[in-house]
Amino acid sequence: xxxxxxxxxxxxxxxxxxxxxxxxxxxxxxxxxxxxxxxxxxxxxxxxxxxxxxxxxxxxxxxxxxxxxxxxxxxxxxxxxxxxxxxxxxxxxxxxxxxxxxxxxxxxxxxxxxxxxxxxxxxxxxxxxxxxxxxxxxxxxxxxxxxxxxxxxxxxxxxxxxxxxxxxxxxxxxxxxxxxxxxxxxxxxxxxxxxxxxxxxxxxxxxxxxx
Numbered sequence: 001x002x003x004x005x006x007x008x009x010x011x012x013x014x015x016x017x018x019x020x021x022x023x024x025x026x027x028x029x030x031x032x033x034x035x036x037x038x039x040x041x042x043x044x045x046x047x048x049x050x051x052x053x054x055x056x057x058x059x060x061x062x063x064x065x066x067x068x069x070x071x072x073x074x075x076x077x078x079x080x081x082x083x084x085x086x087x088x089x090x091x092x093x094x095x096x097x098x099x100x101x102x103x104x105x106x107x108x109x110x111x112x113x114x115x116x117x118x119x120x121x122x123x124x125x126x127x128x129x130x131x132x133x134x135x136x137x138x139x140x141x142x143x144x145x146x147x148x149x150x151x152x153x154x155x156x157x158x159x160x161x162x163x164x165x166x167x168x169x170x171x172x173x174x175x176x177x178x179x180x181x182x183x184x185x186x187x188x189x190x191x192x193x194x195x196x197x198x199x200x201x202x203x204x205x206x207x208x209x210x211x
Contacts, residue, residue, distance in 0.1 A: 030140075030143050031048050031049045031139055031143060032048070032049055032143055032145065033046070033047075033048050033135065033136060033139040033143055033144040033145070034046070034047045034048075034144075034145050034147065035104070035132070035144065035145065035146045035147070036147045036148075036149075037058060037060065037067070037122055037146070037147070037148045037149070037150075038149060038150045039060045039061075039066075039067060039069070039116065039148060039149065039150035039151060039152060039153070040149075040150035040151055040153055041150065042057060042058055042059065042060065042113070042114045042115065042116065042153065043055060043056065043057060043058060044056045044057075044058045044122070044124065046132065046135070048135075048139065053135075054128070054131070054132075056124055056125070056128045057113045057114045057125075058113060058114075058122050058123060058124055059107065059109075059112050059113050059114070059115060059116065059117055059118050059122070059123040060116050060118060060121075060122055060123075060148075060152070061116060061118050061119065061120040061121070061152070062116050062117045062118065062119070062152065063116075063152055065118065065119045065120045066120070066152055067102060067118070067120050067121070067122060067148060068098060068102060068120075068148065069148045069149055069150070070147075070148060071145060071146070071147050072097040072098060072145075072146040072147075072148070073097070073141065073142075073144065073145060073146070074095045074096060074097045074104075074136060074141045074144050074146060075096060075097070075141060076094075076095075076096040077094065077095050077096070077133065077136065077137065077141065078091075078094045078096075079092070079093055079094075079133065080092060081094040081103075081105070090108075091103060091105040091106070091121070092105060092106040092126055092129060092130075093105055093106045093126070093129035093130050093132070093133035094133075095132070095133060095136055095146075097146045100120075101120070101121075102120050102121055102122075103121050103122070104121070104122040104123075104124065104129070104132065104146070105121055105122075105123060105124070105129055106123070106124055106125065106126035106127075106128075106129030106130065107123040107124065107125070107126070107129075108126060109123075110125050113125065115153075116152045116153055122148075
């Protein structure tokens, strides 16, 4: 009986060691993906477990459309999203981090990267947005943190508002507020072939995409 008791105790000890090892391995495998956005500098840095991976130029919200500051956790990802709020504007590789629709996504308007002209989203070049989207998918949204800080830098001149037609919502036809990147009041979008190289010249578009 004493010998059996010794064997049982040894078995329990071995199982305990194995369980602890499995739990430790599981915790190691859950890397922390940190996405930091500095609105003042219009830059994004990306790191995993403290190891710096990327440093990219971004576009954040303009005056009146400021991208919220704080710490967020992404909860929804769409590889081919279109904006319901702004004329079905394309938002490729969207990573949503607020319930009010703020997302990190790609933009074909690379000439505006580095300027705060969006409607609240964080825009990246499409190539960088695709890289980030795949990284978040790999590391899981539950292990990803989005931290935004800083203030709105000079967003440049704001476009002049145009008179609007008489409607129930605007019975006087008074000019409506118009941000510099308001897609509804821009020229029709030309046909284009997206480019994915940050080093290529920007497109001669007249309006912006997404928020």
